[in-house]
Amino acid sequence: MTSRNGSVSLGTPTGCLAMFPGQGSQRAGMAEYLIKAYPSARRLFARADEILGLPLSRICVSGSAEELGRTEITQPAIATTSLAVWHLLQSAGYRPAATTGHSLGEYPALVAAEVLTLESALELVRLRGRLMGEVAREVPGAMAAVVGLPADQVVAACGGAGDAGLVQIANYNEPLQTVISGHAHAVEQAGKAALEAGADRVVPLDVSAPFHCSLMNAVEEEFTAALAAQPFADPVLPVISSVTGTYVRSGEEARELLRRQLTGPVRWVEVLRTAARHPVGAYTEIGPGRVLSGLARRTLGEVRIRSTGDPRRLTAIYGALAPDQWQPALAS
Template identity: 80%
Template sequence: MFPGQGSQRPGMAGHLLDAYPSARALFARAEEILDLPLAQLCVTGGAAELARTEITQPAIATTSLAVWELLRAAGYQPAATAGHSLGEYPALVAAGVLTLESALQLVRLRGQLMGEAAGEVPGAMAAVLGLPAHQVQAACTDAGAAGLVQVANYNEPLQTVISGHAAAVEIAGKAALDAGAEKVVTLDVGAPFHCELMSVVEEEFTAALAAHPFADPVLPVISSVTGTWITSGEEARDLLRRQLTGPVRWVEVLTTAAAYPVGAYTEIGPGRVLSGLARRTLAEARTRSTGDPRRLTALHGELAPDTWQQPLAS
């Protein structure tokens, strides 16, 4: 599982760049492709800088791909892969659909376009906790007279994110509280993602998607747009376009994976957001994460030691 925006934190790649030559090589390649000081940003960058969506997206994607390369070199062979919104790009790299270069270039443009859209279509996002998704959807419908507000993320059965015009999001949040939600948390994001307000960037991004090759998956990959399997490269290309304005169906991603079935859910990249969502959605889920040295070393212990790239001596 590859994480999306919200998983970034200061110093998130420090343990990788300090210890693993291959991680430094991947960051150097990413910096060459994007002309961005990604290593600096992911080691010493501040929270405010990392929160800028044009920085957040390539920073998270590069950190996740560095972890993926470490695990892949160690013999890690997942049964399937998926990514939460932005995380779908490294997931498609893992599945052989996108090259590293194409994924990073698309992620960089995606972040830039979304950042620009924030100025054109100011809005808000909020997480509704403790209320089933169908009741959150009803709250959005009730708030429709105040502007556009839609479900943006089906994260877990009792955590749903809404997105749209700020006034409509506020009214929908109050309606959700009236309907029994435990709390509504306004999210500190750069733009109202995963709703129709993002359609302003769709034409330019669609043209960019058309300029990159998409291969058919060599590893099963689940779409965060549909919650079902991606069957071809062309389908993957279209789903990345639809992802801009469509909701993230993470509950469906997890239930599809559970039915496959898979035995463990490994979060590849910074943070532990997706591990938590998996545990709260699937009662029997066994989760692993890689966002810090201890957890990365624990996963290393499950892999073939003779193929693992050992850390440099301190």
């Protein structure tokens, strides 16, 4: 991985991977503590409100789960919450060896690496959410997690359900958890085939669109034009792409990977294995929820993992980084 200044940095044995979560990590009130406790988070949310023309601060503090669950709201809400945590930790001295994001999380990861500005990322994320929502209204789609079956057997189960419609792999989340996406009936048939092949269970996902499959081709042209209109810089911090599971070499490659991300699967297992090889010794989930922490533990075994998705965990990390700063911030 070559940074903007030409140096190579792949981390050290004690280096940390900053992981940004994707859609599904949201919850009502997820930024209430952040906004009330930390002035920098309030400022970032206020800026996001201006950029988006949305009352995002209110939604992330007191909005209902139904309001937050609308894809066009969910995506900028998660990205902004994650970036508020990122800037807070960064101000306290947090310096990861590399960064990555699960699907939507790739946008704040690129902001952290200075590939995208906050403004560009939020504008793209809002459009991405709106376009995905349009697909959801037009196509009876679904997604489901297949648990307890190797990925190659899940691929075979999808192939056997072709007569019922389109169904494809959306996420390689961990060695024995693979998410499928496509037409609702085809996803149901592929799930039945996976259970017959020995899967422990098939869990329908509460999502509004069939993400990361070729049904998203319908909105690719408009999103590609939006990507072309935004500036992309070369990364100053190593970024591992969830599209390829390998390092992003340039801003132009980052742009192309975000285009491919619409219809291609998330290769999270490869992301984690790439980080472990290069060598990252700790993992921090930056944003709401603890989904990525669980995936890392089940993929890599006993590794050092910290999350920031609730007040106790965030306070513990921030307090350890900046013991002389965090109490005044909480009181302000």
